[in-house]
Amino acid sequence: MLESNHYDLIVIGGGPAGMAVSVGASSAGLKKILLLERHPRLGGILNQCIHLGFGLKYFKEELTGTEYAARYKKIILEQNVEVKTSSFVHTIHPRHKVTFVCPQGERVVSAENIVIATGCRERTREMLTVPGTRPAGVFTAGLAQEMVNIYGVLPGKEVVIIGSGDIGLIMARRMTLEGARVRAVFEILPHLSGLIRNKIQCLDDFGIPLYLEHEVLEIMGKNRVEAVRVRDNRTGGERELSCDTVLFSVGLIPERDLLIDAGIEPGNGLYLAGNADYVHDTVDRVTKEGEKLGRALAG
Numbered sequence: 001m002l003e004s005n006h007y008d009l010i011v012i013g014g015g016p017a018g019m020a021v022s023v024g025a026s027s028a029g030l031k032k033i034l035l036l037e038r039h040p041r042l043g044g045i046l047n048q049c050i051h052l053g054f055g056l057k058y059f060k061e062e063l064t065g066t067e068y069a070a071r072y073k074k075i076i077l078e079q080n081v082e083v084k085t086s087s088f089v090h091t092i093h094p095r096h097k098v099t100f101v102c103p104q105g106e107r108v109v110s111a112e113n114i115v116i117a118t119g120c121r122e123r124t125r126e127m128l129t130v131p132g133t134r135p136a137g138v139f140t141a142g143l144a145q146e147m148v149n150i151y152g153v154l155p156g157k158e159v160v161i162i163g164s165g166d167i168g169l170i171m172a173r174r175m176t177l178e179g180a181r182v183r184a185v186f187e188i189l190p191h192l193s194g195l196i197r198n199k200i201q202c203l204d205d206f207g208i209p210l211y212l213e214h215e216v217l218e219i220m221g222k223n224r225v226e227a228v229r230v231r232d233n234r235t236g237g238e239r240e241l242s243c244d245t246v247l248f249s250v251g252l253i254p255e256r257d258l259l260i261d262a263g264i265e266p267g268n269g270l271y272l273a274g275n276a277d278y279v280h281d282t283v284d285r286v287t288k289e290g291e292k293l294g295r296a297l298a299g
Contacts, residue, residue, distance in 0.1 A: 007082075008032045010098055010111040012089050012258070015044020016069075017077050017274020018117035020287040024294020026079035036100055040193055042076070043069030044119055045142070046283065048149045051170055053197075058283040068283060074294040092262045100267045105110075111182060113297050116259065117290070120252040120275040122167070125219070128250060130162075132219035133224070139188045141167040141249040145174065152180050156245025160228050161185040162216050166194035170248020173202035182206075183243055185232055186214040192203055193251075195281075221244055254281045271297075 008030050011018045014037025019282045022035045036151055041047065041158045046054070049065025056062055059071060076083070087102040104258045116183075122140040139155055145167060147153040157180050161168045164187040166192050185203060190213050192199055203210055211230075217238070218229040227242045254276050259265065 005034075005107075005109050006032075007034045007109060009034070009115065009294075010109060011115045011117055011273075012098065013037065013044070013117035013119060013274075013276070014039070014042040014083070014085065015031065015074065015117060015274065016046060016251075016283050016286045016287065017119070017276070017290045018046055019072055019114070019275050020290025021115050021117060021297075023072075023076050023083045023126050024291035025298045026081050026294070027291075028298030030298040031080060031295075033079075034111070035081050036087045036089055037083070037085045037099070037278040037297045040086050042073050042083065042085065048061040048146045049224060050149050051174070054283050057282070058287050061215050065283070066268075070258040072287070074087050082253050088094075089258060092258045092264070092270075093234075094264055100158075111269075113271065115271045115273050115293065116256065116266075116296075117273040118258065118276045118277050120279055123251045123253060125246075125248055128248070130216055130219055133221055134225050135221035137221070137225035137245045138219065139245070141165070141248055142170045143246045144171055144245075146246050148174055148178060149217050153178060153223040155247075156180060156225075156243075158183060159245045159247060160216075160241060160243040161247045161249055162228075163187060163209060163248060163250035164189075164193045164199070164212075165249040165251060166198050168247060169194045169198040169202040171249070172208050173206055176208065180245075182208045183241055184208070185210045186216055186228075186235070187212050189213070193249075195242075210237070220234045224285045292299040 011022050046065035046069035054063045054068040087100050089100040091099040099108050122142050144155045159182045173215045213233045215231050216228050220227045227240045280286045
C-alpha cells in the first residue's frame, strides 16, 4: 500500500553528508525534514572505518570513523529530523517525489527540496578490464574492509593490492594486523594516489613494498586466485607473484544512479551533497559543506 507525505526537505543517504545536510537545515529552522538511509543505522562508510584519522578539524580531536559517526548521530538526534533507516530509495520522480521501500512496505513522499547524498562506489576489476581468469579472491578494498571490520571475515592470507588509494593502503595494514601477508601494492602511476601519511603508517611501518609504474597484466588461477602477472613499465620486465587474494583500490565514482535512471539533472530543487557531488579528501570537509547546504536550503 502506498502512502504519501510532503516534506520541506528529503535527504537520501544517512552517511556523513546526508546527516550534515539534515543537521544544517534543522538548525537553521527548517521544520519538516526526512532522512532516508538504506542500511539499518546511520553513518555510512564511517561504520566500517575503525582506524584513526577523522574529526581533527570538525571535532578538534582525532577519532576513528566509528567514533565520528557515533558523535554526529548524537547531534542529529537532537535535531528535528525524521530518520528512517532500512529504507531503500529506488526511484526519484521529476515532480519532487521519491519512492522507497522500508520494512513497512513501499512509500511515496514528496518535498520542496531533495538532496542526494548517496556517497560513491569503488572502481572494480571489470571497469579496468584486467585480463585473466575469474577465480574467487578478487575484491575491492572497501568490500574487504567491510568483511573484516563488520563481519569478522578475512578475505585471504596472501594479498596483492592493485592501486595505492587510501582505502587500499589502510587495508594493507589491516590485513597485516589480522595475520595476512600483504605481498605488494602495485600502482600504475608514477606517484602515490593516497595520502603520504597513510603510506608511512600503513606500508612503511609494516615493511609492505609499494611498486610505482607497475601494471598488473593478468590475474591467474582456476577456482581461487593463484598469482598475478605484473610488468614494470619503466623497464618492460615482467614477473609473476603468487597470492590468493587481489584487492582493487583504484578510485571512487560518485553514486548518482538515481538521477541517471530518472533521466534528470541536479537543479530546480534537486541537489547533490558529499561524495555524490564529488569525491572529498576528508569527512570533515563533507560535514562542513553538508551543513552549509542545509542552512542554505532553510534560508
